Amino acid sequence: MSRIGKLPITVPEGVEISVSDTNLVKVKGKLGELEQLVDPGIEVKVEDGTISLKRATESKDHKSKHGMYRSLINNMVHGVSEGVEIVLELVGVGYRAEARGQLLDLSLGHSHHIFMEMPPEVSIETISERGKNPIIKLKSFDKQLIGQVAAKIRSQRPPEPYKGKGVKYQGEELRKKAGKSAIEK
Numbered sequence: 391m392s393r394i395g396k397l398p399i400t401v402p403e404g405v406e407i408s409v410s411d412t413n414l415v416k417v418k419g420k421l422g423e424l425e426q427l428v429d430p431g432i433e434v435k436v437e438d439g440t441i442s443l444k445r446a447t448e449s450k451d452h453k454s455k456h457g458m459y460r461s462l463i464n465n466m467v468h469g470v471s472e473g474v475e476i477v478l479e480l481v482g483v484g485y486r487a488e489a490r491g492q493l494l495d496l497s498l499g500h501s502h503h504i505f506m507e508m509p510p511e512v513s514i515e516t517i518s519e520r521g522k523n524p525i526i527k528l529k530s531f532d533k534q535l536i537g538q539v540a541a542k543i544r545s546q547r548p549p550e551p552y553k554g555k556g557v558k559y560q561g562e563e564l565r566k567k568a569g570k571s572a573i574e575k
Contacts, residue, residue: 393457394456394457394460394461395443395445395456395457395460398440398441398442399440399441399442399460399463399464400439400440401439401440401441401467402467402471404419404471405417405418405419405467405470405471406418406419407441407467408436409434409436412427413427413428413429413430413432413434414426414427414428415427415434415463415466417463417466417467417470418470419469419470419471419531420470420471421469421470421471421472421473421531422469422470422511422531422532424466424469424470424531424532426459426462426463426466428463429452429455430446431445431446431447431449431451431452431455432444432445432446432452432455432456432459433445433446434459434463441463441467443456443459443460443463462534465533465534466533469530469531469532470531473529473530473531474529474530474531474532474536475527475528475529476527476528476536476537476540476559477525477526477527477528477559477560477561478525478526478527478528478540478543478544478557478558478559479523479524479525479526479557479558479559479560480496480498480523480524480526480556480557481523481554481555481556481557482499482547482555482556484497484499485498485499485523485524485547485555485557486524487518487524487525488516488518489514489515489516492507492508492509492510492512492514493506493507493508494506494507494508494514494516494526496543496546498547498556498557500547504546506542506543508539509535509539511530511531511532511535512528512529512530512532512535512536512539513528513529513530514526514527514528514529515527515529525560526543528540540559543557544556544557544558544559549562549564551564551565551566551567552566552567552569553566554566
């Protein structure tokens with residue numbers, strides 16, 4: 391039995407769950423509404439404030455999907471009730487970020503500015519204080535979408551291993567490499 395898949399999901403107050411005949415799970419809360427199509431081999435049961443998932447067979451395919459769908463549904467319930475926040479930090483001289491509504495303007499050491507349009511489900515906030523690295527705060531109720539947006543922003547200038555310059559998640563520990571001068575013959 392999957393260790394994650396067998397754990398029940400507690401549904402907080404104010405969150406509505408509905409499961410259709412086609413295994414489409416809809417989660418509605420104060421922050422928004424999400425839906426996920428679940429594999430027919432996984433049965434989703436909603437009983438008095440908890441959600442449980444059972445798999446039809448012990449096949450490798452069903453075992454692998456059991457924990458995954460449980461995590462996806464748990465992320466949906468958590469997202470529509472509390473929301474998800476990801477904080478990115480820009481490390482580097484002259485690196486800047488500015489939010490203009492749903493448009494993010496990034497200056498990351500290239501010869502040009504990078505403009506990124508944010509989805510309507512993601513709210514964005516930038517903080518620039520003197521003497522500190524610029525910060526980008528992303529908030530949403532969809533954990534998958536916000537993770538994808540944060541990864542896309544980070545991919546514009548990933549942290550390099552020698553000085554650590556680039557876009558990194560706040561609190562991320564980077565392994566730095568020794569430069570050429572540190573190598574002895």
